[in-house]
Amino acid sequence: MKIASWNVNSVRARLGRVLAWLSEERPEVLCIQETKVVDDAFPAEPFEEAGYVPLFFGQKTYNGVAILSRTTPLEVSRGFGDGEDDLGARFLVAEVGPLWVASVYVPNGREVGSAHFAQKLAWLGRLRAFLERNTSPDQEVLLCGDWNVAPEDRDVWDPEALQGQLHCHPDERAALQHLCGWGLVDTFRLHHEDAGLYSWWDYRRLGFPRNRGMRLDMILASASLARRCVAAEICREARKGKGASDHTVITATFR
DNA sequence: ATGGTTGCTTAGCAA
DSSP states (O other): OOEEEOSSSOOTHHHHHHHHHHHHHSSSSEEEEOOSGGGGGGGHHHHTTTTTTEEEESSSSOOOEEEEESSEEEEEEESSSSSSSSSSEEEEEEETOOOOOOEEEEEOOOOTTHHHHHHHHHHHHHHHHHHHHHOOEEEEEEEEEEEEEEOOOGBBTTTTTTSSSTOOHHHHHHHHHHHHHHEEEGGGGGGOOOOSSSSOOOOOGTTTTTEEEEEEEEEEHHHHTTTTEEEEEEGGGGOSSSSSBOOOEEEEEEO
C-alpha cells in the first residue's frame, strides 16, 4: 500500500503532471497541498476519471489541501475546529478504510521572530491538541504534508548558512519534535540516513540544478504503521523540467 | 541587505 504527498503549488496549473504521476504510480492515497482553488472550481472530474475519489478543502488564491483515494474516503474534519483562526485552508482529515489520514500544510512563518512565525509554532501545537482530542497513537494515523520545517541539519543544503533561519530554527524543530512526541515517526528516515536528500528547491537561483534544497515534506506515521513501512522515497523526477512545482512528491509504502 | 522565480490575479502578495 503506497501513500503519497505533494505540494503541487496550484492543482490547476499542475493537473497534467499530477494525473500522469498517478497513472504511473497508482498510490492508494495522494495528499495534496497548496491547491490554490476554491472548492467550486476544484478539478474533481479528471481525478475521478483516473480512478480516485477526491476530498478537497480550499480557498481563493492561497493554501488549500486535498486527499485523493482509490476507495471512498470518509471526511472527518476540515481545520482544527478549536475556535482559533486556522490561518487558511491547511488541514483536512479523512478515514480511508482503517487509516486516519491528514493532508497538512503548515504555515510558512515568513520571518523568524515575526507574528507569523509565532503563529506557525502555535499551529503545530494546535495540531497535536487536535490529535489528542480526535484520535490515538494506537490507531493507524498518517500525517502527510508540507511541514515547512527541515527537521535536522542533514535536511538542508547549507546548514551553516541557514542556521537559525526560517525552516531551520530551533523553535520550529522543537515544535515539530513535540508533535512527533505524540507518537509519530518520519517514515523517510526509517529507510534513508544520508544528507542532501530534499523535497523542495527554490525556483530562484537554480535551486534544483544545484541541489540547493530542503526536506520540508514528510509522511509521519503512528507506531503500528511505522512497523509496517517497507519503503519511503522522494521522487525527484517529478521536480524536473519546465512546469514543475517547487516541491516534489514523496511516498511511503506499507506492508 | 537584496535578489532571484512562480502562480494567482491582474500590481501586488505569498512562498
